[in-house]
Amino acid sequence: MSNQTVGILHPGNMGISIAASTQNSGCHVYWVSEGRSAQTHERAAKHNLRDARTLQNLCHTCPILISVCPPHAAEEVADQVLACGFDGLYLDANAISPQRAKRIGERMVAAAVAFVDGGIIGGPAWEPGNTWLYLAGEQASDVADCFSAGPLETSVIGETIGKASALKMCYAAWTKGSTALLSAILAAADALDVWDELRVQWDRDWPDFADRAVYRARRVTAKAWRFAGEMDEISSTFEAAGVPGDFHAGAATLYRRIAHFKDAPEMPSLEDVLHSLTTPDTGA
Numbered sequence: 581m582s583n584q585t586v587g588i589l590h591p592g593n594m595g596i597s598i599a600a601s602t603q604n605s606g607c608h609v610y611w612v613s614e615g616r617s618a619q620t621h622e623r624a625a626k627h628n629l630r631d632a633r634t635l636q637n638l639c640h641t642c643p644i645l646i647s648v649c650p651p652h653a654a655e656e657v658a659d660q661v662l663a664c665g666f667d668g669l670y671l672d673a674n675a676i677s678p679q680r681a682k683r684i685g686e687r688m689v690a691a692a693v694a695f696v697d698g699g700i701i702g703g704p705a706w707e708p709g710n711t712w713l714y715l716a717g718e719q720a721s722d723v724a725d726c727f728s729a730g731p732l733e734t735s736v737i738g739e740t741i742g743k744a745s746a747l748k749m750c751y752a753a754w755t756k757g758s759t760a761l762l763s764a765i766l767a768a769a770d771a772l773d774v775w776d777e778l779r780v781q782w783d784r785d786w787p788d789f790a791d792r793a794v795y796r797a798r799r800v801t802a803k804a805w806r807f808a809g810e811m812d813e814i815s816s817t818f819e820a821a822g823v824p825g826d827f828h829a830g831a832a833t834l835y836r837r838i839a840h841f842k843d844a845p846e847m848p849s850l851e852d853v854l855h856s857l858t859t860p861d862t863g864a
Contacts, residue, residue, distance in 0.1 A: 583607070584726055587632065587642035589657055590616065595648035596623045597704035597711070598673070601732035602646075603627070605725075612638050636664045643668035644726065648700075651675050651809040658684045662691050671723050673698035673713060675810045677749060677817040678742030685717075685741040696723045697741045699748030705732035716743040749817040753828060756800075756807050757814065760831035763797040763838075766850070767857035794850055801841035801848055808835035 586607045588599045599609045610632045611624050624631070632638035639645070639661060645668065647657050654674040661670065670693050672684055681697045688695040696719055702711030708731040715723055715736045724734040737743055769775040779790040800807065811832035815825030838856045841848050 584644055585610065585642050586726060587611065587638040587645045588629070589635075589638075589645060589647045589661075590649055591620055591623050591627075591629060592648065593623075594700065594704050595646075596627055597706055598646060598648055598700075598713075598732060599629060600627055601705055601727045601730060604731070605727055605729040607726055610638055610642055635660055639664035639666040644671070644723070645669070646671045646673060648673050650806050651813050654680060655684060658687065662687060662693070667692055669694040669696065669719055669722060671696045671698050671715075673700055675699070675748055675752065675813060676745055677813045677820070678746040679816060679820055680813070681742045681745040694719045695741065696720050697744045698723070699744040699746075699751075701748060701751050705730075707731055709733065714744040714747050716740055716745075746817065749814050752810055753814045753818070756810060757828055757831050759796045759800050760807075760811065760834050762793045763800065763853070763857060764830075764834055766793060766797050767854045770854045771858055797853055798847045798850060800835075801838045801844065801853060803842075804835040805839035805842045808832045808839060811835060 584607045586602050587610045588595055588602075589612070591599050591611050599611070602609050608630060610630045612633065612635050613621060613624070613631045614634050632641050645661060645666065647654065647670070649657050651674055654672060654676045658670070658672065670688050672681060672695070685695040685697065696715055696717035699714045700711065701714065705711035711731070712733045712735060713727065715734060716738050718739050720736040720739070724736055727734050737747065766775070769778045782790045782793070809832070811828045815828040815832065818825040818828065834857060837860065838853060840856070841853075
């Protein structure tokens with residue numbers, strides 16, 4: 581069991597489950613309350629995280645920091661940590677391209693900070709066997725020790741920075757990219773007045789596929805605001821690998837059109853989703 585002092589940036593829906601796994605493994609977990617939302621305060625209080633109040637205090641208190649934030653904020657958060665003079669071990673577990681992971685790692689190493697690249701596959705880690713944190717870097721095993729009791733599962737896949745992020749990108753390219761594709765198909769079929777016929781044909785070939793496609797299109801609206809940035813990261817990843825990134829760039833645009841459903845009290849109707857998908861100015 582680990583007995584480390586760990587800081588979490590930041591305890592959102594995913595981050596709080598990561599923090600809980602470190603607690604289960606014997607770690608003392610801190611967070612930063614300054615500037616955070618009421619919902620984040622509630623999550624941190626529910627799981628008894630210790631409040632460092634400011635990022636400066638967190639960086640001086642915790643020898644290990646874990647970054648779990650929206651993709652677009654990954655480099656900003658890393659730079660803020662460096663500006664505080666942090667000199668410990670930094671895990672970037674964000675859904676970013678391997679190129680960005682390498683850039684962050686280079687800045688960390690230049691400041692004498694040990695850096696580990698991470699990629700999370702799965703939803704919030706509340707049950708064993710469902711969510712995996714892949715780790716790459718010279719000190720990846722030290723990070724894995726912080727999660728030894730689970731329920732988050734860990735896998736060290738080497739020392740090359742960017743490898744864990746690359747795996748995350750390739751995995752999400754299908755899981756979230758295919759949902760974007762299905763959503764686009766539904767919107768096009770509706771606009772072209774062939775949705776009823778498409779539903780019949782889909783269900784001939786794959787029973788219940790139409791209903792599952794509709795559910796995925798409605799359900800993804802809650803996270804589309806976050807997935808848009810992830811699609812941008814996948815597009816960049818593919819381009820750097822010599823593969824066209826246009827498909828996922830288009831998926832990013834699609835997700836931005838439904839990003840405004842983020843705080844909806846319930847799943848929107850299919851009609852509302854399809855309207856937003858075909859109306860460019862409705863996105864956030």
